Amino acid sequence: MRSPRRYTMWRGRWLRSRGVADAVKTWSRRLAGRLAPGRCLYCGAVLDAPGAGESLCHRCAPFFAPRPGGFCPGCGQLLEDEAAPLHLCRSCRDAPQPWEQLAFFGVYQGPLREVILEYKLQGRLGHTALLAACLSRCYRLHFAGGGWDTLVPVPLHRTRLRRRGFNQSCEPLKGWGAQEGLELVVRGLERVRPTPSQTGLHKTEREHNMRDAFAVFGEISWHERNVLLVDDVFTTGATLSACARRLCEAGVARLGVLTMARAE
Ligand SMILES: [Zn+2]
Ligand SMILES: [Zn+2]
Numbered sequence: 001m002r003s004p005r006r007y008t009m010w011r012g013r014w015l016r017s018r019g020v021a022d023a024v025k026t027w028s029r030r031l032a033g034r035l036a037p038g039r040c041l042y043c044g045a046v047l048d049a050p051g052a053g054e055s056l057c058h059r060c061a062p063f064f065a066p067r068p069g070g071f072c073p074g075c076g077q078l079l080e081d082e083a084a085p086l087h088l089c090r091s092c093r094d095a096p097q098p099w100e101q102l103a104f105f106g107v108y109q110g111p112l113r114e115v116i117l118e119y120k121l122q123g124r125l126g127h128t129a130l131l132a133a134c135l136s137r138c139y140r141l142h143f144a145g146g147g148w149d150t151l152v153p154v155p156l157h158r159t160r161l162r163r164r165g166f167n168q169s170c171e172p173l174k175g176w177g178a179q180e181g182l183e184l185v186v187r188g189l190e191r192v193r194p195t196p197s198q199t200g201l202h203k204t205e206r207e208h209n210m211r212d213a214f215a216v217f218g219e220i221s222w223h224e225r226n227v228l229l230v231d232d233v234f235t236t237g238a239t240l241s242a243c244a245r246r247l248c249e250a251g252v253a254r255l256g257v258l259t260m261a262r263a264e
Contacts, residue, residue: 041130042111055133063111064130066137073101076234076262097237098244099229099255103142105134108233108261116232116260120168128171134260135230136176143256144180147226151177151258152188154231154243155214159194168232172260182228189243190215206238214243216250226254235263 038047040057042064047054056064070082074092106112112134119127153170161167170186177184193213216222229243240257247255 041133042115055129060111064106064134066134066141067104067106068141071104071262073103074099075237076102076104076259078107078262078264098241098248099257101142101146102234102257102259103138104234104259104262105138106261108263112261116168120164120232123165125166125171131260132172132174132176135172135258136180138258138260139176139180139182139228143228143258146256147254148228148256149182150188150225150227151182151184152227152229152243152247153184153186154229154239155187155189155191157191157194169230173230185217185220187217188220188227189246190217203236203238206236207241210238210242214246216246222247222250222252225252226256227252228256228258231257231259233261233263234259 039045040047040060041055042060043057045057045059047057067082069086070079070084071077071086072079072089072092073086074088074097077089079087108116115127115130118124119131151173153167153173155161155170156164156167170184173184191213192215195209195213227247229240229247231240234240234257240259244255244257
């Protein structure tokens, strides 16, 4: 029978080798994505018309169509008709949000939810291009031509960033933002206090959890900037409100919010 010490050593070696295997798998998928631009970003199927600007096959495209409307541009509250014009809800009219406009790519469900969770929790970096395409399409649909000039991702605390290895709100901004004339300020905000997971917390508990969690990077002049704050999922808005307050205090000219998904 294995001694406990030998078992622990064996298990450690096995976990490390699994980590290496996962990393190799991830990098080969990324490489495959670069070498095969004519493949669907979700399922990898060969596209019918490669090079025609498509990034999803006809089977996957319906699951990754941007929501055209049917939500409140303050808090993201969903209306039944997803094609309805954007309309500020009563509570956002009574107590305006700290941003002038919010938009998200889709509702946090089905394949979009699956992709975000795999990306964030399992480190499936092969999903970066798909999430970047989602954010860029959402930007073009709701913000393009609106005078926005800066992208700021919601930051992770350095401990979590070290553990995860990447910021899920930042990586999908690289590339397309510059093409749209948007400057990506990766360290515009800093998470100065680690915060416990928000899962299962109510709105007021989340707000309390987020108090004083963020600081604005001081060496940038924010006064002339029209900033789009970017996060992966909008749930109660507590994290985005805390970030928005800091950016408003720093004097940004205008503030908008762009997220991959809106929780139901
Ligand atoms: Zn596909
Ligand atoms: Zn609202």
